[in-house]
Amino acid sequence: GESVGLHLPTLSVQEGDNSIINCAYSNSASDYFIWYKQESGKGPQFIIDIRSNMDKRQGQRVTVLLNKTVKHLSLQIAATQPGDSAVYFCARSGATNKLIFGTGTLLAVQP
């Protein structure tokens, strides 16, 4: 069946360090992957996306890497700031428009 899961439920980093959040997926038919950030009491906020024909995509302080061989997705956040503290979800979209989310990783940034 389709699933998207995360390796680490909680990640604690020091302010200024780089963060890496990982995600594994099981369905090779996925053609679009997205990272969302969700702060307490708010809806998921789009961070960055990547299509299956790409290996890497960069945004402002964030980079997403896609390894289709091992079905692995990662989000890298450079110079992590206290405002980055949130739950991060990876999600995928296949032939249909519905997003399938993982269970999330809590990123805690220590000052």
Added chain:
Amino acid sequence: GAGVSQTPSNKVTEKGKYVELRCDPISGHTALYWYRQSLGQGPEFLIYFQGTGAADDSGLPNDRFFAVRPEGSVSTLKIQRTERGDSAVYLCASSLTYSNTDTQYFGPGTRLTVL
């Protein structure tokens, strides 16, 4: 500009009651989605609209759940005979087009508590 809005932000009801949850998508967005999020979990898909019609309702858990979008803009999620297990945050999202690679923008959600 204005994002996706949802009302009410919180809804407390008793088991067996009927509830309606409203979603106002971003202006001009043609696709609208409903998801449900339980504590500590990622959102789970419920239903997706292209314009006025439900293109995929495979995520609705049973026939107590129903959603409409009569004019292709605002949508209402309706839950009949609510059960305690329906307690969750109900999220709405919209995207500009029907493309499966179009970004889905989420609202703040409605927290439903069934007593």
